[in-house]
Amino acid sequence: MIFAKSGDVDFIQKIKNSNLSGFVHSIFHRTFNFQCLEDGELYTVACNEIDNAPNTLVIDVDCFDRMDLKIKDTIYVENQILHIANKLSIHIVNVEQWESKLPLLPNNIERLKDHLAFMKNYIDLHGKSGGIKKAPIFHTSFEKEMSKLLQERTGLLLNDLANNRMTSALQHAESLIGLGSGLTPSGDDFLVGILTILNTNSGFTNKSFCEEVVKKAKSLTNEISYMAIKKASIGKVRESLIQLIHSLINGTEEDLILSLNKVLNIGSSSGTDIALGLVCGLEAKIKAGGRL
Template sequence: MIHAISGDSDFIKEINNSLFTGFVHSTFNRTLNIKCFENGDLFTIACRKLDNGPNTLIVNVDNMKSTKIEVNDRVRVVKNLLFIGDKLTIAIDQVNEWEGVLPSYPSNEEILKRNVKKMKEYINLHGVGGGMKKKIITENPFEAEVSNMLEKRTYFLMNELLANRISSALPHAVSLVGLGQGLTPSGDDFLTGLFTILNMKNSSFYPYKKLICEDVLKQAKTLTNEISYMTLKKAAIGKVRESLIALLNSLLIEDDEDLILSLNKLLNIGSSSGTDIAFGIVFGMEATIRAGGKVC
């Protein structure tokens, strides 16, 4: 038996109520995903080196390979213990509950404007190329074409948002879903960052968040994989990883060291996922600032 260190409060509540059953959907070195029978959502068991996130339980192990858990292993809860087949039992009696809350958009944008500029410059220098950030030298014509498509579609999306043509912006947002390589395609990661900004209370696009996010989600399920879709589904209601929330908080204060530390943690997610999410955050912030910032 191993102990959970921390976890999403909603996930812990379901375990405490013994309402959780499912099966192992996918396994990786540092995480495994469980598909819940009750609602069809994916839930993640992650090793201790990862940050908190929606539907996620952080457990006291270095990696998941040693557990020898396989896809389709059954998952059940008995007396506040989470059983994965007969291979792993997770106790939550010592768990710290986590609930991610996004900061509100600031009434004074001056610090935010300076930090967004610094963030953009930093990811242009240190971000991973191949997705939203173009590689100087592409490996093949397909990679170059995907990069061009990402650039063009985000350009058109920005134009429509700034013109307040929300209905015209939606097809451009949808066109990003599933675009790019990897477990979570670059277009999806970008939208995760953008959705995060749309869910900041008091921002100029906050009144449109439900319209934009829900419309994209309706079409996204058939355009991308289940893992990436689940990330988008949670981001659409402002539920994102702890590292994203930490970065947003860093953007609102005048502390360069904290900003770079938070940004590096985000950039280290996946191969290029962190960079693609960061570009989505910058895009959302720039669009909000240019559109007038705070709602009166």
């Protein structure tokens, strides 16, 4: 018997309503995912070192290595308790409910521009290379070619977004889906950052662009990466990304460093790739005069 510490408000409500069943999809050191039979989406159970995120429940354990979880283990809810086969029972009594909510960008962007310049320089110095951030050396011709493609395609996407050419921007976004190595390819992580920024204004005008990116991603990348893109397309992202945007808008330089480091530590190069997507999305939005 284990207690949940915090979790996505919609996930918790599904447990309360006993409207959740499925099977274990994938297992990692600090998280495991299960596929919900009711809506087809992936849900994540995370250990206590992971930040809140969409479709995620954070529980009071350090890791999942010793729980004997297996792919296809049955997931079900009974009496508001989430069960994973006969191996794990998760109670939601006194769980802290969390909701993904992005801040709106300010009308006066001078401070934001200063923080953005600082963030770009910090990523250049401390970000992890090998994805969107170019590696200093390449060990194989494949790595060199992959890096070249990422540089070219992200540049084309940024240029089209800045000039509000959304039809060709969609083509370049599609060319990034699934591009790169790792569980969540660098191109996908970059798009998560871009889609996040597109959702940070009150007069959201590019809903159709976001929806089309999701449609393209369905068949072009893996299910875990697809879910991140799907959620980012409607402004639902993990807590550390939201805090980073808050720091960019209202925080001190120290706040920005603290929140940026949390993002940069996500995955291998995933955090850096997402952060660079945020940077490029903000640059495009500023160049477009806020029209994005």
